[in-house]
Each structure stands twice: as structure tokens, then as C-alpha cells.
Amino acid sequence: MHPFLPHTDRDIQEMLDFCGLQKPEELFADIPEDVLLKKNLPLADGLSEFEAFRLLEKTAAKNRIESVCFLGCGSYDHIIPRTVNRITSLPQFYTAYTPYQAEMSQGFLQAMFEFQTMICELTSLEVSNASLYDGHTASCEAAVMALQACRDRNKVLYAETLHPFTKQVLRTHFYGTDVVLKEVQAPSGCFSLAALEEELDDDTACFIGQSPNIFGFLEDYTGCAEALHARGAFFIISSNPLSLAVTRSQGEWGADIGIGDTQVFGLPRFFGGPSCGYIAATEKLTRKMPGRIVGQSVDTKGRRAFILTLQAREQHIKRHRATSNICSNQALAALASTVYLSLLGPEGLKETALQNMAAARYLYDRLTALPGITGYAGNPFFNEFTLQLPKPAEQVAAEILKRGILAGVPYKTLDSRGSENLLVVAVTEKRTRDELEAYAEALQEVTA
Amino acid sequence: MHPFLPHTDRDIQEMLDFCGLQKPEELFADIPEDVLLKKNLPLADGLSEFEAFRLLEKTAAKNRIESVCFLGCGSYDHIIPRTVNRITSLPQFYTAYTPYQAEMSQGFLQAMFEFQTMICELTSLEVSNASLYDGHTASCEAAVMALQACRDRNKVLYAETLHPFTKQVLRTHFYGTDVVLKEVQAPSGCFSLAALEEELDDDTACFIGQSPNIFGFLEDYTGCAEALHARGAFFIISSNPLSLAVTRSQGEWGADIGIGDTQVFGLPRFFGGPSCGYIAATEKLTRKMPGRIVGQSVDTKGRRAFILTLQAREQHIKRHRATSNICSNQALAALASTVYLSLLGPEGLKETALQNMAAARYLYDRLTALPGITGYAGNPFFNEFTLQLPKPAEQVAAEILKRGILAGVPYKTLDSRGSENLLVVAVTEKRTRDELEAYAEALQEVTA
């Protein structure tokens, strides 16, 4: 018998008898002959657990993992406290479904309420939900919120300095609809208010910016919220939430919606997923929020209790008029980030952010002192920056990889129209001084 | 603040105040000056979790782990279902203490009751406890049981074919007492009733045999129980419990006490520990059992409930007249074995045992067909056998290791008086046919 199938032959026979059937095939008697599958599925034969694990272990070894990683652009190599996985591995959490039955799911509901609170705190905004798919698709959900909040508008502006993948996701999302997407130029590699004002009109529902932007630089949004709000448009900022421990938050810049990805909070890179999108907004946008929201209420005895709420926004009630189609979200990843933030606390998070910033600064100074290498833009940065190299970045990265260092993301791999000499470099608290020095040495050799 | 120490500076000060103290040092005012430690402990500075893990990870990498392992002699490379560790990692199990408070510990108590039942089933004996340290020390506990059960005797016989480490542990255990240890010769590498009868006298409390014995061979105990019982002595057999799935069990040989080690049931090798000793005995020896025993009882409402029982045997009641000094045992390892046995069930265990036996037989036939290589003794074996090589076994093993194969245990490393050409080879269900062939090839090359 298969370990996942508890039926003994006798069970099967007796259960069939009870159903008035003779053979298992009769269970599929309602499938018309011309649809019934007559051959076997084209899958390999089943393996035992041990064989399957071994096979996958061997395949995993075909991936080349380097412990010295300077890759970023949306996925980062941070220290993950061991406790995080211990908590998300508790069977009551990871084998649960969405908490539809609130009385039996107070644990997860409370954790999500805590997640929402932490996201509100970090973004300085009032309302958050219990996660979105990822930081990229969060931009679509945020834009839809804005569009729904001002029904008569159909223009969505976004910064040229947005992650190119986010732009692609946005384009796909609004493809075939009457929404017009427009890029706000950033010739210097940073946001420019003047460029925004050029595109801004009365059709504009929102502007989506990103800070730190795709080149790692922090945007200066001075005057931006005012300009947008004056025209009745919403301001959306996507941020690496770790940067928010020290840099001006979305709420502090006057944004209406803050989005991003909590991969930096305790989630492995996992080749890109699962990570966890977050979204927070001002109170007046509450009922436009996509996805699950946990609310506090009381039980019949007046005790504090948590429950999925504002479901009138959701598809199972509102059907096609729902604010979003999102149903399953990234709850377990959100739980991991909640545990991460609980462990680090405000001081730990700030220290992490400062260490990132200091290490990035140090490496930036080291590298830009090398001949032929310059920084790409002038704004301050958090833990990521972009270099202008004297050679194609892909080539340089390939050379440096031979020394066991993942040197960074060649910008052109994100955006085929980008300059091929740009390299985006991320530096986290995990990188030691020796690793930074080794990098500088390698880059010097490779570009010499 | 240290993550394991929750005290803030304010906590410390307020708590000291409450105790009427000013400084933390005053908490140690009762330690005389000449004892008080004035310097720092000679330990390195504390590391963060990440650094400590990295350091240990690097150190672990200095061990050479080979995936093709033919080492046995008390520790085996079996397949471990992934579920086992998931269960023992549940915090309610691994962070619990000994279940003194039965009402709060029904989970562990029931699991240990189940463990006891499984051990009784495997050994065909009536009573088991909730684990001992390991299979080696179990021999001491068993001998003490026998000695206590016949107060006037002081002679303990053991087979020459016992694991040499077990013999050493026995010697240490009875060193300095009036117990006399005597080895029963096994010139052919197997138990001989005649040799036993030579040593057996009215001072004999027990005889300890091992089957499969240290050379891997199954002992033929025909007539042994009768001979011992006729003289009023107890019969103790130590067995690899996996072998018991197919081979004649301790109870079936007429033994009074069955011992061994459940490492083969779901426990990693861990360089030797933790593993888990087991002990089972006939009913009349119940009150001589060492260690914790879980019993079934009822609660005040008549519901079935489990509790540590027969504590009158134990040290905290009997003090120096206790049957044993054992207090902490190997509970979590026993739980792992219980989960393992529950997953495999009788059929799975039998299949595992048969696969072991068949693979060992196959390899034995392959290897003994090579020139100059012969089997060491003639009895049937389970999953382990001993070869007589044309060269020193240590040298052969070192050569084979260069091919990534751990060839077996040179008998001389266990027993310095042993022949240097003997190699003990264990073959488990984890070894593939290709691995067996590769071994045969390697041995041929190395001994050519």
C-alpha cells in the first residue's frame, strides 16, 4: 500500500459494496467514454520517499550556490534567525487552510493581525492586509485600488526607476483593459518632480514610485504628494521594508499606499518565491483593500477575538465586483516575517538596517575608487547601488563568479534596453569585511 | 541584551531593589572571598547565532561523510523516514522534562507506553521500560538485574562474541565490586554450549550473549536456556532489534532478559549518540527493572491514563537500595524509534530486515568469491558479516576509502587483541546494487 493512501484492499471492497458498486472503475461510470482516459498518465513510476529525496538532493546539487552573494534587485541574502523556520514548521500553522472557521483558527488570525500592525508601523500608514503574492503584483493591486477610488480616471503613472519586472507585471495586468500606463522619466536614475508634473493630468489615478529604486538609490519625493493630491491622484510608493527601519517611510512621504515585499524579513531566496507582498494604505482606502484582512472583534462572552473581516470586498460575496480576485495569499510567509520582526524588534531592525547601509557605503567607496568605475547616480542609497563599469557587466560578473562571488545583477538582464555596463550591487549585514575586500580585489583584477 | 536573557537594565535594578540589594554582585555575598572567582572564565567571547552556526557548519565540514557506508558494529546507516524528525521536533515533546506531572504529560507517557509494548513484541518478552542509555550499558543493567534476582551469586558470564566495547563497559561497571566477570570462549567465532557449560556453576547469576554477534553471525542458542535455568542462572541476549523482525527473538530462545539498541530504528548515527538502549524481561523480573516505567491506570473519572509507575524501585524513593541509578534516560530517542516502528509496521519492518539480509548475503557471496578472501565463521548472518582478508583490514579500508566507500570496521580497532586481517562489513537496505558492485570491485583491486 502507498503510505499516503490508507485504504486496504478490504476497505476498498467494503466501501464499494456499501455504495452498491463492484469495481473501482464504476466510480467513473459518469464520465463519457470519449473523455475517459484509457492510457496511463505519462509520468515516471512512483518512488519511495528515500529515492525521491535522494533524486531531488542530487538535482539541488546541480544548482551553484555561492555563500558570497551581492545579488539583490528584489531578493536579498539576509541573516535568517533559526527560530523563524521552527515556528512556521509547527503543524498547526503550515497544515492549516485559510482561517474561515475563526474559532478554530485564533492562532493564525492573531498572528496576521500582528503582521498587519507591524506593516502599518513600518509604513506609517493606517491599514494593512494579511499579505499579497509578492512586491511586484502588489503594484497592480495598489493601482487597482487607486483606480477604483477615483472611478472616472484611467491613467496610471509609474517611475522609470521602478523594478523592470514590476513594470512588466503592471503591463500584463492592465493589458486589454482601458487603463493607460505611462512611465515618468528619470534620466538621472532618480525621480524628478518636474518629469512627474509633465505627465500628471486629470485622468491620472495614481503615480507609483519605488524607493530605494531599482538602482538602489533613495528617491527624494519632496513635493510629490502635494502635486499628486492637488490633482486628485493617489501616491503609491514601493519600498524594501528593511530600509524603512531608518529611511523616511511611505506615510512620512505623504503616500496613500505603501507596498513592497517582506522577503527581507526572514524568508529564504527560494529562487524568487514564495516571498510575501505587503500593502498598507490610509484609512479612507480601507474598503478598497485587496485580499484578506483580519479584524478584531469580541465573542459572545465579550472576549477579544479575531476574524476575517470586510469580506464584502471579496469575490465570494461580491463576485465580479470584488476589489480584487485574490483568495489564497502568502500567509505562512507573512507569519515568518512576523516572527522575524518580533525577534529583531525595533532596535535589532534598526541595527540591521544601519549595518547594511554602512557596509554598502564602504563597498561603494572602495569600488568607485578603482580606476574606470563610477557610481551611477548621486542620491544616497540604502544597501544597494549601481556601478558604471568599463566593460559589460555580465562579462565582469562571470569573471568574478570564478572567484566564488556573485558580483551583482547586470542591469541589462532586467531590462534589455538598459546599458550593458551597469551592475547593481547589494550588500547585506551577512557580508563580512573580508568578503567586501575580496570583492574589491576581484573587481580590480577583472576590470584592470 | 542577550536574546536568551530577558532582563532589561531596569528589570535588574528594580528586582535588586525589591530584594533589598544594590548591585548584582551582592547576590553572591554568601560565597566566601577565597572561593569567589575574580577573573573571567577562560572562554571565547560570545558570538551571535549566525556566527556560531557558521562556525559549527565549517567545523562539521571537516568531518568526512561518505554516502556509501558499510560500517556497523552497533551503529548503522539505515533509511530514516523524514516524518520521524518532524515528530521529535515538536516543541511539546523535545522541550519537556521527565513526565513527573502525569496529567500534563499524557502525550509522552502514552508514547512511552507504546514504546514499551513494541519492545515487548519484538523481544517476545513481557515487560519493558522506557529506555536505557544505550545497548552497551544495557548489558550492565541486565546483569545487575540478574545479580539482584539471585542475591547470593556474584558471577557474570558473557560470550567472547559480545561487542568488545560492551565487554569494556561491563568491566568498568563491575570494577571494584565483588562481581566476577568471566568470558565464555567462542573459538570458532560463534557461541558454543559446551564452552558455556564449562564456566557455568552455582555462583553464576547470568550469561550474556549477543546475536547477531560482533562478527555479524547469528548464534545458535539451542539448549542454552535450559542449561542456564537448570543452574538457576539467567539468560540475557543482546540483539540488533531490526534482526528480530525475522530472526528468532530473545523470548523465543528462552532468554529472561533481552537488551539492545534501537539506533537502527530511526536514529542518525550521530558519531555514536544519542542512541537508545532497550531492555525487556520476563514478568517475574518486573520489579527488578531499571529506569523509568510507564504504567496504565485510571483517573478519578475512570478514564484510561498513563503514569510513571513502580517508582519504589527508583533512587528518589529507595536511595542507595534502588535497582539502578538511572534517572534521565533516552526518552526522545525512544520516541523516534516508536514513530519509526509505527510508520514501518510489521510488514515494512520485515521487508527492511529481509532486504538487509539479502543484500548482505549478496555482497558476502560476491566478496568471498574474490581470491584470498574468506568468510570468518560459518553461521548464518543477518546484515553483517566478517571477512578474513589477505592484508591488514585497516590498510584495505584506507585504500577503499579513497574510492569514497567506508568499507567496514577493522575488527582490531574494537579489540586490540583481535586479528588484524578481519573486517566487519554491514549492509543495509540503503545500499544499492551499484554500490555493492563498486565495493566488490574496489576490494578486488585493493587486495589484488
Add this chain to the structure above:
Amino acid sequence: MKDTLIFEESREGRRGFTLPAAGISGGAKEDFLPKAYRRSTPAALPELSEVEVVRHFTGLSMKNYGIDLGFYPLGSCTMKYNPKVNEDVVLLPGFAELHPLQTAETAQGTLELLHGLITDLCGITGMRWGTLQPFAGAHGEFTAMKLFRAYFDHRKDDHRKKILIPDSAHGTNPASAHLAGFQVVELPSDPEGYVDLEALEEHLDDTLAGIMLTNPNTLGRFEKDIRLIARKIHQAGGLLYYDGANMNAILGHARPGDMGFDAVHLNIHKTFSTPHGGGGPGSGPVLVGESLEPYLPVPDIRRDGDTFRWASEHRPRSIGRVSGFYGNIAVLLRAVCYLRMMGSEGLKAAGTLAVLNANYLKRHLTSLFDSPDKSLCKHEFVLSAKTWKEKHGITALDIAKALLDRGIHPPTIYFPLTVPEALMIEPTETESRETLDSFVDTLKDILTTAKKDPEALHRAPEKMPVSRIDEVRAAKTPILRWRKER
């Protein structure tokens, strides 16, 4: 057990985790940051020691239910057992530590597995190729709708905006279609959930983009006329989309591709045993037939001999990227392991036993709720507590809450909307006969109580950490975050 929020357990100055001392001496200052870029109000995160954090969340876990605790017959959700080995697989450093922007040459292992997974899923569904990017079922639906759009646009058929969706469909279907830019038309269905063929006929015009169906349908019946429906839709120039949430029923027995569907989404977290994680992450791959293949999202994974690479250039008509990177990879890898363990035979057996379990339960239960119904169902079936409500004032909700107290997760309730007081029951194949029998006994016990002491059921649950929760209050005066003042 404590009932405090983590913020309420916070004490200033505590730390649950420390970092290595900064390698860059004197570096950890805010000075780099010009004032204008600095945060002014600190984020009020909680401050706790490691053990306090562990206890907080372990305590919360004790107030939550999962499959590992017991039966979870949540209809439409396929709550099957989550094999433990899968959890270990994804934590292998080769998988967990792979950065999404590493070059393909350094990610051959994962690319090989993902390529193989698309191949296997195509084999299972009878489709040609697909994408693993969608993060969940709804995301897959949305992706498929975009494929429809691109298909029509490329054929200059861009007036085709009408999507037919049965009234019994899951809410994500209409929501996805609408958000993707289509006009949703609700199709009536008969009491067994079958498509009303006459009503369908009315919509077969040149504004028709297609239809979203699930088969077996939401009531657990196999849509026997599916080939006819497919022919009609195709003849009218439309496309068919298959909601794969019900795929478990027909694994190895029938394939959407053979039924005539053009696009399929699968719920990896349902059919392929990956844990649902309290609401996610899931994964919703989309598989398509020939007609839609040119529009699939990029990047695609291509095999050249023994090597694998990302490819986009062969998809000039692609709808583009739907996920920031490539989807929920670690969820997909669990499915890979599951499929390797099940194999072709095991998967078919899973389908068979899922249907056997459902029919066995249905036989036992229909007579308790309605007139005995001996017809076949597939993986699930829907009961109505309408009579119980009318006679004894006991609603589907009451029954659900009574189950909580008896240690069983209730079925899906009030879905589909077409059945009053609906209880939608899906046992899955990983449940033993004893579990089903004890579920039957439990329901019987509850229904006996319903007659004798209905009040007792209104009071349920009584053994959970909280009793019934005021939903209205939660929605009317929403409290969505903790605040210090409270």
C-alpha cells in the same frame, strides 16, 4: 494560555536576536543619510527575548487547527495530507539559497525540475505547455483570461468580451475575468450544477470570448455534456477555461485537454498536496493547448539537450510577466517531490480513492439531510441543511460550529451560493475509512442534538479558545491593527 498580543508582551530594551558585530568599524551610523531621507517616528515593533517570541507563537499554534490534527473535509479545498519529506526538500540549501537572478547556468537543477514539472502537468491535464508563474488559483485564472484576451486581440477579435460563468462557480472566477477586462455573464445551472444548455445557446454570438468551467462541477458532478459544450463554444469562436480546483477527482481518469479545454489552471496546494500554510503560499500554474501557447507568459523554460535556459525570444506574442520572478518555486518543488513519489499509478489511485471516499460519505449522509441520493458524485458533494433550518432552526453554520467542539474541521458552508444552507464536503483520498465513519457518527450525533436540544448547537463552539465571534461588529467598526492607546 495567555491571550495577549505580542505588542502587549513587549518590554523596552529586550532583544530576541543579535547580529554579528558590524565588520565595518564606526560604520553603523545614520550619518550617511541626509536628514530629508531619514525616518522620523520609529516603527513601534515589539521587544521580546527569544524564548518569549517562541512561547508567543507556539502558544498561538495551540489555538489553531491543521490537517496534522485531524479531518478537514473542506469542500473545494482538497485538504489532503502534506507529506513531510516535501518540507525537507525545499530547505536543501541548493533550493533555499538560490537567488532568482543567478544565471541559468548556475541554476540548472531547479530549471530542470521546473521544466519537468510543466511536462508532467501537461501530461496530467492533456495540454501542450504552460507557465508556473501564477502564485495561486485566482492568479492562474487571471493569467488564463489574459491569454484569452491576447488570442482574440491577435485575431483582431477584440470585441469578444463576454465570459460565461455558471452561477455555482467559485467567486474568484468572475472576479478574475472582470479584473482582466472581460464582461461576466452568469449562466444558470440546474439543481445538480450542470450547465443549462439552452441558456448557453443564447450566448453563442460573436461577442463571446469563452466560458469558465470546472469539471467535476461545483456540486461534484461530472459534466457529461462537456464535449458538446466545448464544440458549441468553439464553433461560436470562443475558448474554454478549466478551473482546476476540482482536478483531484479525475487524476488519471480524464483530462481537461481531452474534454476540449483551451486553458487550465491547477491548484498545486490542493491537488498536489502542498501545505496551505494557513492561507498560502499556494501556486496556480496554467497549462494551455496549441491555440494559446504563443501567448504564454515569459520567461519560458527551454531545454537544449541537457541544459535548460530561460527563453522569451520565441514568444513575441506573450502577454508578458505575471509574477515578479517565476512564481512560488518552493511550493512547486514540493509538488515535484509529490509527483515523483506518486508516479502514474499512485496518482490515478489517489483520484479513485478520493472519489470512493466521497461516494462512501455521500451514501451515509444524504439520507440524513435530504431524500437519499444514490447517484454518483466525484471528489465532493453538497448537502443542504435547509430542512433542518426550517424544522429545527439549525443552520449550516450551527452544524459547522458544533463540529469544532468535536475536533473536526467543518465542511465549506454557504458555498455554492445556489444551494441554500450548503455544506460542501470533500474528504480526499488520504482519509481512512475509520475517519469517515467517525465523521458520520459525529454528524449523526449533532443532528440528534439538533432535535433534542437545538439551543446547545446555537451555543457551539464551547470548547474552543473563543465562542462565536461578532462578525458584524468586526466589519462595522473595523479594528485592523493594534494601537498602544487601547
Add this chain to the structure above:
Amino acid sequence: MKDTLIFEESREGRRGFTLPAAGISGGAKEDFLPKAYRRSTPAALPELSEVEVVRHFTGLSMKNYGIDLGFYPLGSCTMKYNPKVNEDVVLLPGFAELHPLQTAETAQGTLELLHGLITDLCGITGMRWGTLQPFAGAHGEFTAMKLFRAYFDHRKDDHRKKILIPDSAHGTNPASAHLAGFQVVELPSDPEGYVDLEALEEHLDDTLAGIMLTNPNTLGRFEKDIRLIARKIHQAGGLLYYDGANMNAILGHARPGDMGFDAVHLNIHKTFSTPHGGGGPGSGPVLVGESLEPYLPVPDIRRDGDTFRWASEHRPRSIGRVSGFYGNIAVLLRAVCYLRMMGSEGLKAAGTLAVLNANYLKRHLTSLFDSPDKSLCKHEFVLSAKTWKEKHGITALDIAKALLDRGIHPPTIYFPLTVPEALMIEPTETESRETLDSFVDTLKDILTTAKKDPEALHRAPEKMPVSRIDEVRAAKTPILRWRKER
């Protein structure tokens, strides 16, 4: 939750795990085995699917309490927090998959760590060298007693058989000494647990082998006269053994070596934070001074430059092996990681805060139980519920059971035997002030109930899966295993 035993859930023909198909075709038969060697009655193990096994044991876990759920002030047991990282460390394949009989060259990593651990433990205790072999505290005691024996034997002092042990000592002390071949003499102690110096004087003759002490003593007091006692014992030709179960109190503040002890055992599973696993595995290393070093168990670990090896030849007078292999290695490795994280300062802080927590609690609690006692204690203290028993009929057991219902693991009760109705409380340093405060409040609440409604306490626990269990019945008619017939 189900209350069935796993055997009762068994159904013939189920499997929870399958093996790879046997590589040796046709090999898996019993034929190899002559009849005489074959098992005749199969072992009746349970038959379940994987999910059933998982649910069974996960369900059991829900009926168990651990540190991760809350406070565990079990005196003498040092139930401190078990850092999570340690659990991951031991699962590294380099550690978990190392075979004990690999050559030393292939085990350099582990040997290096074990060698370093002995060095660190010597530093912490002020001893010279030691062995990591003993599997638990009691095993360490036994090992130390064998060292005593060997020492005297080598000096031809083999008539020295008398071991002095205070009446308040843990039961393992007399049991270990006795089983190791010594004669145990109980030493009276004063109400604070201090050694009665006059009584000691009487035993200082040439039959004296030594004394087993713990310091701080079982009542949590530091034995101020320890140097004097050591001098007296040594002058009489005896040796001193230190029971390290109470070591947590003095970490970084005092060392047994400096007090004059010749041998020390440590409870790694107490002082060094390794999880207790529901009763084990623990680890009980023994550290010794110069006099006993020649007798230490073999094999020893030696360092030659940068390499490490097993060594026995330098120990011709060794007592031999006390563990089959080398002890509970994975437990020891957890302690290595713990020590690396704590460092010298952290370890001292742990000692300080363990004592601070104990004194804080003691101040709060002594007045509830007896006349207020303001004297210092170390890591633990003992209360007596004698007055409560006399006045209200409330015993230490009643108080313990009442704590269960309030979600706290009770203190150790009825130990030491010298204190009537003893409650032995050891908070450890990993508990926060709030936890201590809430423990105080809980005890106060229980004592209020004791006055108002003592019956309520006799009925406790009422919120556990079972109420009080019939101990007498368990011992009188022992049922120690499940049987089908029942």
C-alpha cells in the same frame, strides 16, 4: 482529541512508509535463514498510513507540556530555554551522519569540538581534564565513583569504601555510589541544608572514601564552609565529588575546583541549555583534578598540533570505557553551540540572573508559606506547604495540580525529603520578570482558593486531558504494555 493507543488505530494491510524496491532481485526471502533461526510469532506492530501516524503523535504532543509553552520552575532541573539554533546544528550531515567507528582522520571536526568542550568545561569548573562519555548526570556520578575506586586501589587504600552523602541529596547520589561498590553513609544536614560539621567529624577515619556534595546545596544555599570541609576530607585521605546539577547558580562566580572538589559531573541538559526531550537524552561529563586524571575513562581525545585523535595508551590506569561509543555526542554539540553564543560574559550573566530570579521569587513567596525569610539563596529555594496542610488540608501535591490548570508546570515537590511538603522552585535566568510576577499572582490565587474552597484544589486538575491518576493502582496491578485481548 482521540484517546486511542496506536495499536488500537491499526488496520491490517496499511503502510506508513515504503522502501526502495530491493536492488537484489529475488533476494528478499527468508530462505537464507535456517528454520531454527527464524522468528515464529510475528511482532504485533501497528499498521497505519503516514498521515495516521502523524496525527497520532501530533495529537499526543497536544497533551504534553514543554518549556516552549511556558514557565517550568522545576527545582533541581534547570529548565532553561533551549535555543533553536542548536537543533539545526546537530542535523548538519557532517554531524548527524558521522559513524562512530570512522577513523579519527575522517572525524576531525567533531573531535576538535569535543576536545574544545572538555577544555571549556574545565575552565568553567576549575578542573584539569575530563570525559564526555557519561550519558546523564547519574551516569556521571557513577563514573566519578569508579574514579574514586581506582584512585584508592592504586594507592592500595582499598578498604576505603565509605561515601558520605547529605540526607538532602538527590537520590541518584546514594544509588550511584552504592552501585559503584561503595557503602553509603547519610550525613545529617541543618534546616538550611548545610553539612553538619560535627557529624562530618565523626566519619573522618581511614574507611572514608569521600563525600558527594552539591554546592549550592539542595536547598539552594551556598555551603560557606566548603573549603573547610574540603580540607577536612582531604586530610582524612578522602576525596570530594561535586554534583553539578546546581552549577547554574555559580557560573562565572565560583568553581568547584577552587572549592577543593576532586571530581565534578555536569548536567549538560540542565546548565548548558540542551533540551530534556521528555526525560532524555542528556549528558553528564565528568571533570577531574590532578589526582584523578590518570583514571579517566578511555578513549581520551588528544590534540597534536592541529590534529585530534583518540588516545588510550597514556592512561594505563584508566577505569576503561563507560559508554559504548563516546557519549551523547549530539547533546554535547548543542552545548558547544550554546557556549559559543554565551561566551564568558554571557555565561556569567546567566549565573547572575538565575540567582536574581530566584531571590526575587523567594522574597515574594516565602511570606506566603512561612515566616518571611530575607536571606540570600542561589538559583533555587525550597518552600514548605506544611502549615497549609495543617490548617487547610492543602498539600504540596494539591498546589502542584492547581498550577497545571493554570498553565504552569509545577515546581519539584516532595524533594528534598528533609523538608515536609516541599516545593522546590528554580526559575532559571531565561524567565522574564513578568513571568515571575504572574507566577506569584497565580500562587496567591491558589492559596486564596485554598482558604475559601479547598475542595476545588483537591479536584484539580480539571482542565487537563485527565484528572488525577490512581498511582497506587498503577503500581499494585501493573499494566505496562498494551495487549490485544484488552
